[in-house]
Amino acid sequence: MQLRRPWKPIPVSAADWEQWVVEWSNLWVEETGAAREPAVQRVREEPYADVLPAFSEFLVDRSGRLWVREAHWQDAIGAGSLSDLPAVPSTWSVFDRNGRWLGDVSMPSHFQPYDIGADYVAGKAYRDGFSQVVIYSLGARGH
Secondary structure, eight states, X not given: OOOBOOOOOOBOOHHHHHHHHHHHHHXXXXXXXXXXXXXXXHHHXXXXXXXXXXXXXXXXXXXXXXXXXXXXXXXXXXXSOTTSSOSSOEEEEEEOTTSBEEXXXXXXXXXXXXXXXXXXXXXXXEXXXXXXXXXXXXXXXXX
8 A cells, every 4th residue: 555645854953953952851861060061962962863754653543544643853852752642732644545645633732542433533631740531523624
């Protein structure tokens, strides 16, 4: 099967990388005082990709459609992986069984879908330090 949808690589700018370094370091660099800045500098000097990958995750729904999540560099701040909990609103491209692009569906930040049916998306939402099961209805317009 061949998936068919226009796609242009999204560059990772120096400003994006610097923001990632600062936010990642706030969470994960343990050094303090005079040792902190050299530790942050080591993170800054790590190699990083010039462009984001075409996708960060995919799911197959109950009717066999493929859902492909667009990559966002912000999603890798918390755990270092683009396929972790979406830190920003996510966009999922939906393809039919023949690989034809049907359209895009937007989902809120901090929501991870796990089960998708013909008219719903069920998953886990993280709010105020707690996780809860959430079910969103897929309306006639696909959101």
